[in-house]
Amino acid sequence: MNYPSQTRALWTAVISVPLLFVAIAALQVKIDATTRAYTPESDELLLRSGSAVRQMSLGYDSLLADIYWTRAVQYYGSRAGIDGVKFDVLWPLLDIATTLDSKLIVAYRFGAIFLSEPSPAGAGRPDLAIELVKRGIAENPDNYYLSGDLGFLYYWRMKDYPKASAAYLEGSKIPNAPSWLKMMAARIAEKGGSLETSRMIWSEIYESTKDKTVRDKAMEMLRGLRAQEDEAQLDELAQEYKNRFGHFPASTSDMHDAGLLRGIPADPAGYPYVFGADGKSGLDPQSPVVIPPKLNPPPEESK
């Protein structure tokens, strides 16, 4: 091949290849749009049996478990927060991941969160979350974190305080388990459902995790619990205000003017509390604080 011909071929490629890449990328954007429009959201999983997948893994079950766990995270992440969404394949994915690698602690712990969170933040299946964590405990009896998680699920999601206390107590018996597990067991047995106990559990979660998402969630719950506690106190003071003046206060300023409050109380996000016509305090509509659902109060608090 002569020199000009070589040079011509080279220059044609140098000029055309980048242009073609740009055209290909633009076309890919169009294909993505077409594919999204015609491909139905499919929640299909060819193999739902973990043991079947294990047999087909040819000894690479640990790697496959990682892949299945990653898919579970992606599956959850792509759906969480969307109203009306279903998480039909979440349990099979977690089931397969933990069957393939029974030591995959992260799958038990985070999988339980994904399953137990109420919709649309999660699958709203605390029963399956408990099954998953129980399986994790059976496979990893020396892991006290899983016992803590089980206690949390019974306490927060199922509101079954005796079982929650028992789970924490079981965890506290594991060698090298932290002392707070025993404290938690005793605390729940004594005062299950109290704001104080809830705060203790979430504080422990906040302190013990390194994961940012879980820490953020724990902080959100702690802020919500604080607001819940503030509201309970404000409601009591509003009743006292009514006893004095014959009507409920319109705002916290009224209570401050009446000398019932030293300052204007604000929620953890800095927004002042507001009052309804029924004298019940509440959060400012602009406030990002979320009040967690109320648990069954212990007998002494309900009196």
Add this chain to the structure above:
Amino acid sequence: MSATVGPVAINTFREAVRDRVLYNLVLFALMMIGAAILVGEISIGIERLVIINLGLTAISIFGLVMAIFIGVGLVYKEIEKRTLYSLLAKPIRRWEFLVGKYAGLLLTLAVNTAFMTLGLAVALFYVGRHFERSDASILVAIYFILLEFALVTALALFFSCFTSPMLSTLYTLGIYITGVFADDIRSVGDFTRNPTILAVTRTLYYLVPNFHNFNAIAAAAHGTAIPFSLVWQNTLYAALYVALLLLAASAVFSRRNLK
């Protein structure tokens, strides 16, 4: 198209047809489809589904194996057997030789796929005793598989221009697997929320040939209509990528010292 490309393509096709491996693969694919009938007999309600899935998968896998293993040897074999020198002594340019070789293998794959499609159609008729209107999706899926072959063959040919068959196979397979998981690569970037990883995965997503585009097997099995817009978009996508690879292959091959 140059008049010299045709004879090279025809000769490549003839050479491939003479190759016994080719017949074995066709036979094997037909055996797979036969096995699908047996699977259909022992399962309930999914006979058609199994046959379509297994048939299209077999067509895809055997075609890909052929595209890669024959494609990587297209240029190398000619150099190794020294037949290239006598060819290039004739009034034929190097790019014409490459395009001819490429077209010849593509023709082989098309003929091979046609036979396998026939086998699939027979198997499908055997279990259903009739064809359905939605079966048109199967033909579209097969067309997409052919587009996939065109891309893989171009990749294999490109690598075979400057490296050994072994390495060409590894590179082609590597890019093919990356392309199949292109969607997942992009998802990983989206989930990490790390701007650097996001930029890398996005670039990779648009850079590697996206073989995920051509996967319509599930849609065909469930009788889902495939929009015409996707057909022309995929056709154009494959054509552009093949043009890109052939241009790059021509540039590399034209500068290669064959002495």
